Amino acid sequence: MKAVLLPRYGGPEVLEYVEDRPEPVPGPDEVLLHVHAASLNHLDLAVRKGIPTLKVTLPHILGADVAGEVAQLGSDVTGFEPGDRVVANPGLTCGRCEFCIAGDDSLCPDYRILGEHVPGTYAEYVAVPARNLLPIPVDMDWVPAAAAPLVFMTAWRLLVTRAAIRPGEDVLVLGAGSGVSTAAIQIAKLAGCTVYTTSSSDAKLRRAKEIGADVVVNYKEMPWSKAVWELTGKRGVDVVLDHVGEATFKDSLRSLRKGGRLVIPGATTGPMPQIDLRYVFWRQLSVLGSTMANRREFGEVMKLVFMGRLKPVVDRVFPLAEAAQAHAYLEKGEQFGKVVLRVA
Numbered sequence: 001m002k003a004v005l006l007p008r009y010g011g012p013e014v015l016e017y018v019e020d021r022p023e024p025v026p027g028p029d030e031v032l033l034h035v036h037a038a039s040l041n042h043l044d045l046a047v048r049k050g051i052p053t054l055k056v057t058l059p060h061i062l063g064a065d066v067a068g069e070v071a072q073l074g075s076d077v078t079g080f081e082p083g084d085r086v087v088a089n090p091g092l093t094c095g096r097c098e099f100c101i102a103g104d105d106s107l108c109p110d111y112r113i114l115g116e117h118v119p120g121t122y123a124e125y126v127a128v129p130a131r132n133l134l135p136i137p138v139d140m141d142w143v144p145a146a147a148a149p150l151v152f153m154t155a156w157r158l159l160v161t162r163a164a165i166r167p168g169e170d171v172l173v174l175g176a177g178s179g180v181s182t183a184a185i186q187i188a189k190l191a192g193c194t195v196y197t198t199s200s201s202d203a204k205l206r207r208a209k210e211i212g213a214d215v216v217v218n219y220k221e222m223p224w225s226k227a228v229w230e231l232t233g234k235r236g237v238d239v240v241l242d243h244v245g246e247a248t249f250k251d252s253l254r255s256l257r258k259g260g261r262l263v264i265p266g267a268t269t270g271p272m273p274q275i276d277l278r279y280v281f282w283r284q285l286s287v288l289g290s291t292m293a294n295r296r297e298f299g300e301v302m303k304l305v306f307m308g309r310l311k312p313v314v315d316r317v318f319p320l321a322e323a324a325q326a327h328a329y330l331e332k333g334e335q336f337g338k339v340v341l342r343v344a
């Protein structure tokens with residue numbers, strides 16, 4: 001099959017397009033998907049560069065997000081037929097531990113992600129557990145379907161479960177252009193919040209307004225935490241979603257109202273911020289981490305995507321053979337929304 005291999009860690013140029021990779025064989029509980037589209041996530045860039053604590057077998061196939069057709073069923077799989085159009089929850093869990101049994105399977109000690117721990121979706125075929133699949137509506141195209149799962153499930157758990165956003169609250173989403181941000185802006189808006197967002201690009205801020213942002217701040221013109229402080233009448237926002245990390249953590253804390261919540265799904269600029277603990281205890285702040293989502297949350301958010309209430313934002317589509325160019329493009333950070341590979 002056609003696939004993009006990661007033979008060694010490094011820059012985008014290490015990605016190698018091949019046409020003679022053997023197809024995966026689905027296990028008893030798995031289906032083999034014929035991949036139509038796969039989308040990129042920042043996770044893919046991190047795995048490509050090499051995560052010190054992550055052991056992967058090289059050559060590896062990246063890719064967590066997929067939309068495709070059921071091609072073959074494992075021996076124990078029921079409920080699907082060849083030709084069914086589906087997307088997959090990229091979270092792989094044991095199904096047996098206390099967290100899985102309680103329904104909070106993203107806390108599973110054995111939690112793994114498609115394309116991070118096991119071969120992923122930058123390929124013509126991928127094997128995925130049948131219980132991870134959801135059928136997609138007949139009128140939904142492959143590209144937006146593949147753009148949705150990881151970022152929407154991540155943003156949903158962050159805001160709805162962890163931050164428990166309420167109608168009327170002020171929610172600040174840092175960095176308007178990231179995939180998670182374009183999902184989070186829409187989710188916060190749908191929940192009845194006033195949505196603030198930041199960027200250094202006026203073009204991205206215009207796009208952010210089109211998908212629901214109410215207040216936009218260009219941080220090239222003014223420090224964003226100062227702008228947010230003034231725009232909220234020196235109250236601060238109820239919730240900050242910060243995936244930037246070291247570069248923004250301190251200002252994120254300063255932008256919160258007393259009793260506010262900071263939610264963190266990642267740290268693209270580094271994981272070791274300076275923190276003034278006086279801000280945390282005196283202002284009674286909550287700092288909440290979040291990773292991926294459980295199966296219920298995945299189902300909840302994808303239902304809204306399938307209804308058209310939440311819309312995947314696709315910036316650019318590359319053919320599978322140009323995965324290296326797609327990585328280089330995402331790494332530049334100039335996109336607004338998702339970068340997708342068209343496979344079939």
Ligand SMILES: [Zn+2]
Nearest residue numbers: 094097100108
């Ligand atoms: Zn488990």
